[in-house]
Amino acid sequence: MIERAALGRLIVDVDDSDSYVCRPHPPGQIRSALVGRRLVAAHRRGKSLWCDTSDDGAVLGIHLGMSGKIVIADVDGGEIDGGDYWEGRRVAGDYRWSRFALTFEDGGRMMLVDPRRLGRITLDPPVDRLGPDAATVSPAAFRAALTGGTAPVKARLLDQRALAGIGNLLADEILWQARLHPAARTDTLRPADADRLYRALESALASAIARGGVHTGDVIAARHPGGSCPRCGAEMRHGTVGGRSTWWCSREQALTEGQAPTTVR
Numbered sequence: 609m610i611e612r613a614a615l616g617r618l619i620v621d622v623d624d625s626d627s628y629v630c631r632p633h634p635p636g637q638i639r640s641a642l643v644g645r646r647l648v649a650a651h652r653r654g655k656s657l658w659c660d661t662s663d664d665g666a667v668l669g670i671h672l673g674m675s676g677k678i679v680i681a682d683v684d685g686g687e688i689d690g691g692d693y694w695e696g697r698r699v700a701g702d703y704r705w706s707r708f709a710l711t712f713e714d715g716g717r718m719m720l721v722d723p724r725r726l727g728r729i730t731l732d733p734p735v736d737r738l739g740p741d742a743a744t745v746s747p748a749a750f751r752a753a754l755t756g757g758t759a760p761v762k763a764r765l766l767d768q769r770a771l772a773g774i775g776n777l778l779a780d781e782i783l784w785q786a787r788l789h790p791a792a793r794t795d796t797l798r799p800a801d802a803d804r805l806y807r808a809l810e811s812a813l814a815s816a817i818a819r820g821g822v823h824t825g826d827v828i829a830a831r832h833p834g835g836s837c838p839r840c841g842a843e844m845r846h847g848t849v850g851g852r853s854t855w856w857c858s859r860e861q862a863l864t865e866g867q868a869p870t871t872v873r
Contacts, residue, residue: 609656609678610647610659610680610718613718615646615651616648617647617716618645618713619642619645619646619647619710619711619712619713620644620711620712620713621639621710622639622642622643622708622709622710622711623640623706623709623711623713624637624639624708624751626707626725627729629707629708629725629766630708630730633729633730636851637677637731638668638731642665642666645662645663645665647660647661647710648660649660650663650753651734653740654742654768654771654772654773655773655851656669656670656733656735656738656768656772657669657672657741658672658733665830667730667732667733668729668731669728669729669735670727670728671728671729671730672723672727673722673725673727673728674726675723675727676707676720677702677720677721677722678718678719678721679703679718679719680717681701681716681717681718682702682714682715682716683715685701686732695761702721703719705721705722705723706719707719707720707721707727708720708727710776715749722759730739733798737768738752738772739753739767739771739772740771742774743773745771745809749808750802750806751799751806751872752803754770754771754794754797754802755794755795755797755802757794759793760791760792760794761788761790761792761797761805761851762790762791762849762850762852763849765779765782766850776854778812778825778829780825780855781808781812781822781826781828782805782809782812783855783856784806784825784826784827785808785812785826785827786804786808787804787857787860788801788861789861789862789863790847790856791849792863793865795841800835826839830844830855831855835855837857837859837860839856840860842858842859843858844858845858
């Protein structure tokens with residue numbers, strides 16, 4: 609979307625006044641780096657986006673977070689957006705949640721619209737630290753990223769340095785589809801477990817794209833107290849794994865012998 613509608617347009621103003629979304633940059637720093645330049649190339653890995661700017665300027669880093677969208681609006685009222693669905697779908701012209709904006713010479717704007725304020729704008733982001741994109745990772749690269757070490761498998765799925773693009777809801781869906789406990793240590797995963805996880809990743813991503821977001825996953829609606837597994841009817845369990853709220857099926861995702869749940873409580 610950025611490639612189609614934002615590249616090559618001269619930036620004449622920048623709203624970087626949200627010091628939380630733009631941290632650690634103080635208000636005005638991103639503006640100073642971008643005004644007078646053009647976006648010349650756009651890149652994506654997982655939920656991280658970055659744009660090269662003209663004349664070897666700073667790289668603009670954009671992270672969508674859980675609810676962010678990029679909205680490109682023209683002066684005639686036309687607009688396009690790209691990003692995940694959020695509850696209470698935004699309608700055209702609703703910019704009350706705009707957290708960052710570029711204004712182009714022709715009056716158009718490119719905005720990060722984010723109701724939950726979980727996105728992030730940075731200059732020269734460390735994109736070299738990102739792992740392979742979850743949407744395009746090969747089976748061999750996936751196995752290499754997920755196996756080894758003693759981290760809980762859910763924590764490894766969420767580690768953007770290992771694999772870019774998996775958030776909390778998607779991780780729960782993948783583990784549920786693969787019938788693996790989220791706290792199972794990565795060093796206990798068998799080749800068959802890794803293969804199931806890879807197939808579950810492909811399935812969950814394809815479903816999310818077709819249905820309109822990761823919130824549409826088969827197990828997501830059951831992630832609440834009193835919820836039942838939509839596959840077998842067993843009670844859903846809740847805990848914290850890797851510092852994140854986590855749900856799993858008490859029957860089909862039970863820990864096997866040797867998979868110590870060191871980070872579940």
